[in-house]
Amino acid sequence: MFTCEASIVSFIKGKPWYYITCTECRRKMYKTNEGWSCGSHENLLEPKFMYVINI
Numbered sequence: 706m707f708t709c710e711a712s713i714v715s716f717i718k719g720k721p722w723y724y725i726t727c728t729e730c731r732r733k734m735y736k737t738n739e740g741w742s743c744g745s746h747e748n749l750l751e752p753k754f755m756y757v758i759n760i
């Protein structure tokens with residue numbers, strides 16, 4: 706494990722600060738009528754929100 710120090714120097718206005726990922730495999734998820742799906746995992750109750758950081 707390591708620690709990384711960083712500073713936010715700019716924001717891209719209008720872009721969300723997060724993206725939605727699968728809790729099982731971290732692929733991008735989308736909403737379906739039954740819940741959330743990543744293509745491999747179906748009908749999950751809730752996704753995981755991850756920060757979007759461009760370095």
Ligand SMILES: [Zn+2]
Nearest residue numbers: 727730743746
């Ligand atoms: Zn998945």
